[in-house]
Amino acid sequence: MLWTRSDEGLLDTHVWLWYLLGDDRLSATQREMITNEKVELWLSPVSIWEAHLLIERERLSVADPPAIWLRKALQLLPVREANLNFAIAVRSRALPFTHQDPADRFIAATAMEMKVPLITADERLRACPELNCIG
Numbered sequence: 001m002l003w004t005r006s007d008e009g010l011l012d013t014h015v016w017l018w019y020l021l022g023d024d025r026l027s028a029t030q031r032e033m034i035t036n037e038k039v040e041l042w043l044s045p046v047s048i049w050e051a052h053l054l055i056e057r058e059r060l061s062v063a064d065p066p067a068i069w070l071r072k073a074l075q076l077l078p079v080r081e082a083n084l085n086f087a088i089a090v091r092s093r094a095l096p097f098t099h100q101d102p103a104d105r106f107i108a109a110t111a112m113e114m115k116v117p118l119i120t121a122d123e124r125l126r127a128c129p130e131l132n133c134i135g
Helices: 013-021 028-035 045-056 066-076 086-094 102-114
Strands: 008-011 040-043
Touching: 008 013, 008 102, 013 028, 013 045, 013 066, 040 045, 045 066, 045 102, 086 102
Parallel strands: 008 040
Antiparallel strands: none
16 A cells, blocks of 8 residues: 555554564564564554453463563563544444454554554454555
8 A cells, every 4th residue: 555654563462462472473574574673663552451451361371460561561672652543433433344353443443544554463454455464
């Protein structure tokens, strides 16, 4: 898409977590983008919320309480905080997704409103023709 900048990207929650946890499901392209100091990485507050829920529900095992682990994670991989706003909320409901996952919708809408690619491995998001993804 013409509006996409290759020097920026919004991390999907799982990609952010995969990087932090050293998961081998991270693609070479994703790893290269994340480790490239010239690429400005963004993270939605929704990803923080999702990670917190995963820890609370014991679907993500970490050594520290959620708030402490998240604070450390944000220091380990510096990212810029993507803003949530009315336009993102409206766009999140207009996306042509068959699923209703609110986190996916907010994160995809954030990338679209920011005009940056979404760094994701989620095939449901990658199938959206309006969303530019890096997988």
